[in-house]
Amino acid sequence: MKVLHLSDIHLGSSFNHGKINPATGRNTRLEDFLRNLSICIDEALREEVDLVLFAGDAFPNSTPPPYIQSAFASQFRRLAEAGIPTVFLVGNHDQHSPGEGGTSLSIYNTLGVPNIIVAEKIATHTISAKSGILQVVALPWLTPKLLLTKEETAGATLAEVERLFLQKIQVILEAEIRRLQPQHPAILLAHLMAEKATVGAERYLSVGKGFCIPLSLLIRPEFDYVALGHVHKHQNLNPQNNPPVVYAGSIERVDFSEENEEKGFVLVHIRGKNQVEWEFRPLPARPFVTIEVDLTTSNNPQKTLLSAIAQKKIHEAVVRVIYRIRPEQQDTINIKQLHQALSEAHSYTLKAETVTHLDRTRLPEIGTGNTLTPLEALTLYLENRKDLQDLKGDILAAAKQLLEKSLPS
Ligand SMILES: [Mn+2]
Incomplete structure (x- = not known):
């Protein structure tokens, strides 16, 4: 049966x-x-x-x-x-x-x-x-x-x-x-x-x-x-x-x-x-393709965006492109060229997310009774900045030197 x-x-x-x-x-x-x-x-x-x-x-x-x-x-x-x-x-x-x-x-x-x-x-x-x-x-x-x-x-x-x-x-x-x-x-x-x-x-x-x-x-x-x-x-x-x-x-x-x-x-x-x-x-369902690109750190946003699109199989697909961009970069984007790059898609949407300032990360809450030394505060700050991890040691060493110099002997 x-x-x-x-x-x-x-x-x-x-x-x-x-x-x-x-x-x-x-x-x-x-x-x-x-x-x-x-x-x-x-x-x-x-x-x-x-x-x-x-x-x-x-x-x-x-x-x-x-x-x-x-x-x-x-x-x-x-x-x-x-x-x-x-x-x-x-x-x-x-x-x-x-x-x-x-x-x-x-x-x-x-x-x-x-x-x-x-x-x-x-x-x-x-x-x-x-x-x-x-x-x-x-x-x-x-x-x-x-x-x-x-x-x-x-x-x-x-x-x-x-x-x-x-x-x-x-x-x-x-x-x-x-x-x-x-x-x-x-x-x-x-x-x-x-x-x-x-x-x-x-x-x-x-x-x-x-x-x-x-x-x-x-x-x-x-x-x-x-x-x-x-x-x-x-x-x-x-x-x-x-x-x-x-x-x-x-x-x-x-x-x-x-x-x-x-x-x-x-x-x-x-x-x-x-x-x-x-x-x-x-069943032969129509492909859906999401292309998400962060352009905020790119030197050539247009080129970065176009190469991200070129890497995906968009032929006859339903495509959405979401890119993060800083306001001052917006003039570098040639929308007409993007439309051209996406023309073989079945349909597509373009969405720009404007990032006005780099996201501020919140420091962990400190209890009211606690006070932090400048060096402890800097350490906490650096722990929350993933982008600065490579420089963490150098920054802390430099800060230590500066603090020692400024303290009255
Ligand atoms: Mn149902």
């Missing part, structure tokens, strides 16, 4: 890193995201998978423009038409207003699109796939407001709310686990922030920060695989693989915090109960 697990599509984001493609009239970043999404769908069809699991966050928010909704739908339509069941799990970015406003994905349920299941609530879906029965326990994005009553949280501290919230999830999940049929494979599909996960962009994208879910709630022998969404960096949180607890990660770089992350999806092979193998399949 084969399952394709993808997550965090965020279709319609990162437009500020793109430009209009004159041939299509569309933002190039929408085209990047769509290319990677269509590769996922191509692979699902080519591999003839039994099931596709989308672990949440379809768009940057729950009300995407119609043309972006259509682009998303036309990709998943290919799975529906091929008879491949697909589960859409609701992530935090898909909810309109928790518990009330519905989700950007609800329309698929309303229309009753064959082979597409929208998981908006905690529930177990028993799916008759091509090569057998699969059970998917769906755990969409949850907040205390969705699970706890006003009476339960009245007067409670944040720590108490967290404890009640986790307790509730545990009870609900336990009930789902007990109802599983042990003879069929079971997958937990969840959109959450798991303890131990290394976060990327999602830290900045989430408005209300949710609670971390302990791994002990997810690592259960009843599950053959745990398919996670929410964190954009691909990772397996359970190296023992009993079961694998895997974030597929986002399919494209959403912003610069994902500069060094590989992007892709996961192909899961279920050979039998608790006999699971999985592989990460990379």
Whole structure:
């Protein structure tokens, strides 16, 4: 049995890193995201998978423009038409207003699109796939407001709310686990922030920060695989693989915090109960490149900056150049030449950080009762000036000489 697990599509984001493609009239970043999404769908069809699991966050928010909704739908339509069941799990970015406003994905349920299941609530879906029965326990994005009553949280501290919230999830999940049929494979599909996960962009994208879910709630022998969404960096949180607890990660770089992350999806092979193998399949995500240069000590800032740019692979990349410069050096920068040097980038930003004076380092706090001799003060000062470390001995020796001369004999 084969399952394709993808997550965090965020279709319609990162437009500020793109430009209009004159041939299509569309933002190039929408085209990047769509290319990677269509590769996922191509692979699902080519591999003839039994099931596709989308672990949440379809768009940057729950009300995407119609043309972006259509682009998303036309990709998943290919799975529906091929008879491949697909589960859409609701992530935090898909909810309109928790518990009330519905989700950007609800329309698929309303229309009753064959082979597409929208998981908006905690529930177990028993799916008759091509090569057998699969059970998917769906755990969409949850907040205390969705699970706890006003009476339960009245007067409670944040720590108490967290404890009640986790307790509730545990009870609900336990009930789902007990109802599983042990003879069929079971997958937990969840959109959450798991303890131990290394976060990327999602830290900045989430408005209300949710609670971390302990791994002990997810690592259960009843599950053959745990398919996670929410964190954009691909990772397996359970190296023992009993079961694998895997974030597929986002399919494209959403912003610069994902500069060094590989992007892709996961192909899961279920050979039998608790006999699971999985592989990460990379996607051709657009490179993001940060070029950071300190020009304050350069004799030729323009040359230093140009050579820093020349050292990076910027072809068709999203580039940001950040340079530190002193006000009196600014006239030496030829912006036109920089634009030329960056012209082979897909898009770029230039940011100058003007340093008005060299950063003053603070001396450690001295208790009021203490007085320092001039030599002690100088020693402390030199310890805080990394740039003067080589001269420290000489300066102290010279100071000593001067002080001795000035002291009355
Ligand atoms: Mn999310």
